[in-house]
Amino acid sequence: MPVSAAVNAFGTLLKIGDGGGGEVFTTIAEVQNISGPSLSLEMIDVTNHSSTAGWKERIGGLLDGGEVTFDINFQPTASTHSYSAGLVKDMVNRTKRNFKIVFPDGSSTTWTFSAFVSKFQSKAPVNGQLSASISLMITGQPTLA
Template identity: 40%
Template sequence: MAGIDGFGTQFQRGDGADPEVFTAIGNCTNISGPGLSRETLDVTAHDSPDAWMEFVGSLKDGGEVSLDVNYDPDKHDALVADLDDDEPRNYRLVFPTTAAAQWAFGAVMTGFEPSAPYDDKLTATLTFKVSGKPVLS
């Protein structure tokens, strides 16, 4: 199977209203995550078969989402206020497929790191910690 072009993927931020309206965070150049993972519990006992360690699944973690953007202070500085939000905000990742697939989740912004090299464009990395179970549709 051929790959799917990632161009046009959007990371959208909810406004918290009812009904909630989502707006794309503009100028994204790279979107990574969420990095889903799961903890395990060691249930090895003295009578585990053939002395092999045994594990069962435990808590799941939605991981983080990281955005790299062409930083525009006029557009992106308003997002710095999200660092002050203690409660998760709704976000969604919308993929550019024919039947628009998306991941929706609550998240807390944990990082906003601008960069201003003398010989290149302004950039910033925004990081969000997923809270709860992402909904895939």
């Protein structure tokens, strides 16, 4: 019977670059669930009057790196979260940053990509922790290595 090679996702890190020469990446504090990148291929409809038996025909168009979304335990004064230095500031200033998702697979497999913070939604429930949901809109080609 085959044994699964599944990897436990606990310990995955999301890091943000400082934009400097010899860029330094800092782990974003208190990240919970991470989704993405959500890669897609735009399909272009090229159906014409000569298409075989009236079936739609398509060709591949532009590739899209999509989004990375994640949740955090929001710490308003944490350097990677704050309005003065973190994700909120980057969104307000329309700052493009480099990011890395580092998987705990024993090989340090990473997704690297450039992105803008496109959404920052904080949540403050009556009975629960202060949290936030963030979206990163990827620009250009993400790399899995």
